[in-house]
Amino acid sequence: MTTAKLVTVQAAYEDFLQRSLSKLSCDFARLIYLASTRDYNTGSYHHDGLASRFSPEVAATALEMVHRQVFLQLSACSLEELVEQLRIYFDSSHDGAGEILRMWQKLEPYRIAIPVEVNPAVARLFLSNVRLALAIWRSRQDQSLRGR
Amino acid sequence: MISITLAIFMCSVVMLSLALLATRGSSVQRELAFRTDLPLYDESSGDPSLCPPEFAARIFSPVDSTFVTAENSRELVRLFQHERRVVALVWVHQTKTAIHRIMREHTRVTRQSADLNLLTEAKLLSHFVQLLAICDLLILAIQTAGAARVGALATYAASLSQSFADAQHALAITNAARDLRGASTAH
Numbered sequence: 001m002t003t004a005k006l007v008t009v010q011a012a013y014e015d016f017l018q019r020s021l022s023k024l025s026c027d028f029a030r031l032i033y034l035a036s037t038r039d040y041n042t043g044s045y046h047h048d049g050l051a052s053r054f055s056p057e058v059a060a061t062a063l064e065m066v067h068r069q070v071f072l073q074l075s076a077c078s079l080e081e082l083v084e085q086l087r088i089y090f091d092s093s094h095d096g097a098g099e100i101l102r103m104w105q106k107l108e109p110y111r112i113a114i115p116v117e118v119n120p121a122v123a124r125l126f127l128s129n130v131r132l133a134l135a136i137w138r139s140r141q142d143q144s145l146r147g148r
Numbered sequence: 149m150i151s152i153t154l155a156i157f158m159c160s161v162v163m164l165s166l167a168l169l170a171t172r173g174s175s176v177q178r179e180l181a182f183r184t185d186l187p188l189y190d191e192s193s194g195d196p197s198l199c200p201p202e203f204a205a206r207i208f209s210p211v212d213s214t215f216v217t218a219e220n221s222r223e224l225v226r227l228f229q230h231e232r233r234v235v236a237l238v239w240v241h242q243t244k245t246a247i248h249r250i251m252r253e254h255t256r257v258t259r260q261s262a263d264l265n266l267l268t269e270a271k272l273l274s275h276f277v278q279l280l281a282i283c284d285l286l287i288l289a290i291q292t293a294g295a296a297r298v299g300a301l302a303t304y305a306a307s308l309s310q311s312f313a314d315a316q317h318a319l320a321i322t323n324a325a326r327d328l329r330g331a332s333t334a335h
Contacts, residue, residue, distance in 0.1 A: 076202060079212040121199040121239040125207055128231040132216070132224075139221045 005058070012054040012062035016047070021066065026088040027074050034067040035113040043116050068115045075126040082133045090137075098141065105134050198246045198313055199239055204306040207235050208299035229294055236295035236302070237287065243309050244283045251276050254316045261323050262330075268319065275312045279305065 024030045037045050045063035046056070054062070077085065090097040104110065110130045114123050216228040254272065258264060282305045289298040 076206060078206075078209070078215070080215045119197070119199050119203070119242075121207070121235065121242050122203050124238045125203060125235050128235050132228055132231055135224060135227055136216070136219060139219060139224050143221075 008054060008058050009061045009065070012050055012058050013065055015053060016050055016059075016062055016066060019049070020047075021070075025092040026085050027070055027077075028082075028085040028089040029092060030070050031067075031074055031113050032089075032110075034063065034070060037063050038067070040112075064115070068118070071113070071115050071118065071126070072122070075122050075129070077129070079129055079132060079136075082129050083136050086130075086133050086137060097137075101134060101137055101141070105138065198309055199242055199306075201303075201306045201310060204239060204302060205299075207232070207239050208295055208302040210296045210299060213296040232295040233290055236290045236298075239302075240283050240286045240290065240305075243305065244280065247276065247279050247283075247309055247312065250313050250316050254319065257320050257323055261326075263326075272312070272315060272319075275308065275315070279309055279312060282308070 021030050021033075024033060037047050039046065045060040045067070047059050047063055050059035050062065053059075074082065074085065090100055093100055108131075111127060114126065212232070213228065216224055258269065282301065286298060286301055286305060289301065295302075
């Protein structure tokens with residue numbers, strides 16, 4: 001990658017952080033959003049706004065960079081921090097937390113939030129931690145229902 | 149003086165232990181391939197590097213274990229122990245595979261090198277053997293005691309494997325630079 005292109009990618013990266021990602025409630029919401037900008041079939045990233053301000057290629061590289069960064073941040077979180085991330089994510093959703101929890105445990109949609117070419121042990125740690133965080137939420141819900 | 153019978157007995161014990169570790173290692177590999185969501189670390193696909201040390205520290209950290217225990221649920225503790233054990237075994241397997249890859253790469257480079265430093269080579273080989281033994285020991289320890297109890301050994305293995313990778317990398321650069329110098333003086 002040339003220096004000029006690197007500078008442009010860095011500008012696109014900062015633009016995206018400022019305009020789009022900062023408006024989301026937590027890193028978990030950011031990760032899910034970033035994964036949704038990736039094409040399921042080709043694995044390439046698309047964002048109309050960013051592509052129009054820079055170029056589709058630069059936008060895709062910047063999105064991939066941010067995706068990897070947010071993923072690594074979340075994977076390095078403690079279980080307690082991840083449980084809190086999930087709470088903020090569930091609270092910011094329009095759907096009921098109970099329903100999201102049920103679907104997430106059943107379908108495990110967070111599996112597609114992993115970037116391509118990531119370290120296998122880190123990916124496995126992330127999946128395992130999300131599964132555990134969901135189980136903790138389920139257990140807390142069950143305990144509060146039993147307590148009523 | 150040690151009698152011949154005792155020496156043979158000790159050799160047999162060592163050989164049996166090594167065979168047991170090797171069998172255990174391959175059974176762990178089979179088990180992981182069956183139980184994990186992601187394909188096992190494979191050299192033909194996936195990231196060939198070592199897992200970053202901060203993630204190794206996270207996998208073996210006792211902080212998460214304390215947090216889960218405070219939730220007062222036996223099922224959660226059981227699930228946590230199972231999940232962490234599998235992640236820890238994936239980490240050990242990946243580390244072992246990466247070490248083998250680094251050593252193979254080093255052997256390839258040294259074969260082409262004209263002047264070898266025997267002391268450096270012996271040091272690298274001893275690191276390699278030590279790391280493999282630690283990884284096998286970790287597999288046994290994780291399976292018997294769980295990931296949270298072997299943090300110190302895992303951290304040691306992570307830092308040793310990183311310095312092993314760094315040393316090999318530095319040697320490869322030195323050899324390449326020497327070859328370049330040799331080529332330029334020949335011209």
